Amino acid sequence: MSVPQKSLWLLLVLASLFVGVGAYTFRYAEGLSYFSADPKACVNCHIMQASFDSWQKASHHNVAKCVDCHLPHALVPKYLAKADNGYRHSKGFTFQDFHEPILVTPRNDAILQDNCLRCHETLVHGTGLTGERGALRCVHCHRNVGHGDKTGMGRIYDSNETKGPAS
Amino acid sequence: MTLFPDVLKSKKTVALVALGLVAATAGVTALLVNIFERKSEARRPYVRLVEVTEDTTDPAQWGVNWPKEYDTYKLTALSTRTRFGGHGGSEAMPQEKMDRDPWLKRMFAGYAFAIDYRDRRGHAYMLADQEKTERLTKPQSGSCLHCHASIMPLYRALGNGDAMKGFEASHKLTYQEANKQLHDLGHAHPVSCVDCHEPKTMKLRVTRPGFIRGVQAFAASNAPAPHLPSIERWRAGDRRAPYDPNSLAGQTEMRSFVCGQCHVEYYCGPKQPLTFPWGKGLRAENVEDFWNTAKFPDGETFFDYKHAETGAPVLKAQHPEFELWSQGVHARSGVSCADCHMPYMRDGATKVSDHWVRSPLLNINRACQTCHRIPENEIKARVDLIQERNHALMQRAAQALMDQLDAMAEAKKDGVPDAQLATARDLQRKAQWRLDFIAAENSMGFHAPQEAARVLGEAIDYARQGETAARRARRKS
Numbered sequence: 001m002s003v004p005q006k007s008l009w010l011l012l013v014l015a016s017l018f019v020g021v022g023a024y025t026f027r028y029a030e031g032l033s034y035f036s037a038d039p040k041a042c043v044n045c046h047i048m049q050a051s052f053d054s055w056q057k058a059s060h061h062n063v064a065k066c067v068d069c070h071l072p073h074a075l076v077p078k079y080l081a082k083a084d085n086g087y088r089h090s091k092g093f094t095f096q097d098f099h100e101p102i103l104v105t106p107r108n109d110a111i112l113q114d115n116c117l118r119c120h121e122t123l124v125h126g127t128g129l130t131g132e133r134g135a136l137r138c139v140h141c142h143r144n145v146g147h148g149d150k151t152g153m154g155r156i157y158d159s160n161e162t163k164g165p166a167s
Numbered sequence: 168m169t170l171f172p173d174v175l176k177s178k179k180t181v182a183l184v185a186l187g188l189v190a191a192t193a194g195v196t197a198l199l200v201n202i203f204e205r206k207s208e209a210r211r212p213y214v215r216l217v218e219v220t221e222d223t224t225d226p227a228q229w230g231v232n233w234p235k236e237y238d239t240y241k242l243t244a245l246s247t248r249t250r251f252g253g254h255g256g257s258e259a260m261p262q263e264k265m266d267r268d269p270w271l272k273r274m275f276a277g278y279a280f281a282i283d284y285r286d287r288r289g290h291a292y293m294l295a296d297q298e299k300t301e302r303l304t305k306p307q308s309g310s311c312l313h314c315h316a317s318i319m320p321l322y323r324a325l326g327n328g329d330a331m332k333g334f335e336a337s338h339k340l341t342y343q344e345a346n347k348q349l350h351d352l353g354h355a356h357p358v359s360c361v362d363c364h365e366p367k368t369m370k371l372r373v374t375r376p377g378f379i380r381g382v383q384a385f386a387a388s389n390a391p392a393p394h395l396p397s398i399e400r401w402r403a404g405d406r407r408a409p410y411d412p413n414s415l416a417g418q419t420e421m422r423s424f425v426c427g428q429c430h431v432e433y434y435c436g437p438k439q440p441l442t443f444p445w446g447k448g449l450r451a452e453n454v455e456d457f458w459n460t461a462k463f464p465d466g467e468t469f470f471d472y473k474h475a476e477t478g479a480p481v482l483k484a485q486h487p488e489f490e491l492w493s494q495g496v497h498a499r500s501g502v503s504c505a506d507c508h509m510p511y512m513r514d515g516a517t518k519v520s521d522h523w524v525r526s527p528l529l530n531i532n533r534a535c536q537t538c539h540r541i542p543e544n545e546i547k548a549r550v551d552l553i554q555e556r557n558h559a560l561m562q563r564a565a566q567a568l569m570d571q572l573d574a575m576a577e578a579k580k581d582g583v584p585d586a587q588l589a590t591a592r593d594l595q596r597k598a599q600w601r602l603d604f605i606a607a608e609n610s611m612g613f614h615a616p617q618e619a620a621r622v623l624g625e626a627i628d629y630a631r632q633g634e635t636a637a638r639r640a641r642r643k644s
Contacts, residue, residue: 014188046516
């Protein structure tokens, strides 16, 4: 065998190893589930357990799943949001370096408000509840519709809040 | 050959690509292992490596099986400080509380507390601090170990297997005798896992005889218990067997009962077994009423000490946290002690109760913000306001009591006969009890702010009435 042929085999073996281990990891981590709309996919990595449990007991669980409120509904923005959250969540959970209690980011907060309006727009038309940034959000008052009175270890983003531990 | 691209003909490139592939594979494998760890954590929160039994008082043994809880338990040795609570820095013993509130010394004149009244430190020090306190220069009873050590094996040994019997015998021992036996038996540990957890199932349970008797007496009373639904259910039943917290109370109640085994008002002297005074209810005046009608075995009306200046037989409040919490809005809303003092935390994929029992002010995001979704600074400011108001009112009550003691001292100096000061002494007992009830309680009023203000208001009123009574007696004679 010539030298180039030898290196080809070496690279082929290494690449297959990578693909094999990668594919197994993807399967083991239930990677495909993230393309679905199944709420169980959201508790794959445990931190959402409290949110999942409380959603099951809250008023909206008959009409809305996680993705109905937390993701845009148009195809491209939906997958962009999935990619954005997927990256942040897997990085955070792997390196265990996220803020606790977990907070909704401003971007996801805006998505949430859009989704309230998507269903309830005719009801609130003309009341000043809009999707604009800084406008009053529906969950300001109706914060228990998605996750009940207490959501265990998470809470709603507050733009006035300074981050960091108590002094 | 066209099978491979030209770039792969360079050895250097091949080596680089191979290295890259190796690194990427290693990275993915690390991720795989990490996911595997988290998944198994979620499936099996602990692995039982050593057997623990009712006699395993050494927390390190339990720590082998439950390292996360044990790690946080050990943190109780750290000194922490909040505005009103906390401990000295690096000193061997914490700073004297007397320096801050000098009136305490005069209020306790005649009691061992006047010798040495220190801020408390964490659970890890409860036994060591007790063994060191200067109060031990006066004789103390073996009852004190009820709450300062992992005591149940000693009670079983003293009662030949029956812990209740051993408990009843323990007050007759001196502190030193009981402490020596504890060390000889090898159980000289501060409050430990076995005191609140059933060793087979880790289920919460109460073990302390003082609490079990106290809560049974409370259940049998008519005092309202809206925050303890299992007691209300028991009351509605046939009441044939006494109330049993371990089988009847729900998890939320148990998360307060385990703390109520010690963070309460009690009598801990040599004259009778340790007593939790709950037979008439948990409010300050219920407890006072209980003591006023209680008699020592020799028939004498109950008192903790005779005040050194006035001779009034007064009561000493211990630390009625459980009692004051019972009157507050948190208890009424189903919030237990552990919810704020040992909030859940996440460690990897598991949910752990933080065993670093400490002030919620040091852990606001987990302790408060789980329910109160308002900014941390706002929460802190609210607590501060409540405690500041309570502290100010407490200083007023203390001033009123000092004025009463002054008036009584003047009357005595002017030769007013003792009998004519009986009303004043009676009022001193009432005022002092109420002031002490709030001063000794470890939340600076926070556990039930309105109730604390009510009790302090009564303290001020009784002290001023007592001052008037002393002056009137002086004028008459």
